[in-house]
Amino acid sequence: MSATLTTALWDLGRGAGVAALVAFTISLVLGIVTRSGRDALGLGRFGLNEVHRTAALTGVGLVAVHLGTLLFDPYAQLRLVDLVFPFLGSYRPLWLGLGTLAVDLLGVITVVSLLRDKVGPRVFKAVHWATYALWPVALMHAIGTGTDAATLWLDGVALGCVAAVAAAVTWRLSPSFDTRGWTRTPRQVAR
Numbered sequence: 001m002s003a004t005l006t007t008a009l010w011d012l013g014r015g016a017g018v019a020a021l022v023a024f025t026i027s028l029v030l031g032i033v034t035r036s037g038r039d040a041l042g043l044g045r046f047g048l049n050e051v052h053r054t055a056a057l058t059g060v061g062l063v064a065v066h067l068g069t070l071l072f073d074p075y076a077q078l079r080l081v082d083l084v085f086p087f088l089g090s091y092r093p094l095w096l097g098l099g100t101l102a103v104d105l106l107g108v109i110t111v112v113s114l115l116r117d118k119v120g121p122r123v124f125k126a127v128h129w130a131t132y133a134l135w136p137v138a139l140m141h142a143i144g145t146g147t148d149a150a151t152l153w154l155d156g157v158a159l160g161c162v163a164a165v166a167a168a169v170t171w172r173l174s175p176s177f178d179t180r181g182w183t184r185t186p187r188q189v190a191r
Contacts, residue, residue, distance in 0.1 A: 001074055013069035013076065014146055016062045018157060021142050023059035025161040027052055028135055032168040036177060060110055063103065095144035102138040105130055135165060 030052035033040050040048060067083055070076040082089045086104070087097030112119055112127040119127075139158060148154040171177055 006074060009069045009073040010075055010147075013066050013073060014148060016065040016069065017142060017146070018148075018154065020059045020062035020066060021138060021161060022157065023055050023062055024131075024135055024138060025164055027055035027059060028131060029164050029168040030055060031131070032172045035172070056110075056113070060106065063106060067103065092145050095141055098137050099141035099145065102134055102141055105134040105137065109134065132169075 030048055034045065034048045034052050037045060039045070041051075043051060067078075071078045071080070071083070077091060078089070082096065082100060083103060084100065086100040087093050089096035089100075109127055109130055112124060116124045139161065142154070143149060143158055
């Protein structure tokens with residue numbers, strides 16, 4: 001494999017990983033805003049939900065690019081087993097393992113989200129809560145592995161993502177979160 005192709009695979013893999021972190025940050029923040037029932041960005045409740053889902057699916061696609069390019073990159077030396085089973089990699093096994101753990105969580109969340117109508121609201125909601133575990137695990141992977149770890153630009157992206165998620169989660173946990181917005185009404189049962 002030529003050095004140019006190897007460099008291109010490495011750059012694409014790194015860029016897709018960072019872009020996925022940003023997409024998942026947007027998805028998590030918009031998920032919280034959507035849950036609040038407030039109108040934001042002039043999109044309304046359903047528009048926000050669509051942007052939330054689109055950001056999440058974009059993140060899934062970017063993770064696929066991230067994994068695919070690094071799997072074929074001779075420098076990264078990923079094996080198929082490293083994509084499924086955490087902490088077995090030879091390169092920075094803790095940090096790579098966190099990435100694998102994030103991919104495993106992402107797989108479960110994605111499948112259940114796509115099958116939302118089949119699994120029902122209780123299962124969907126229970127599994128969807130795992131995004132609160134997925135996001136920090138993916139962030140730790142991004143910060144701890146790769147050649148961009150501790151660079152100013154990656155630190156800036158990570159800090160921006162942390163600030164956005166911290167603000168959204170803090171708001172989600174505050175008493176004012178439920179004070180306005182839409183309220184759910186129970187379905188009327190046909191008799």
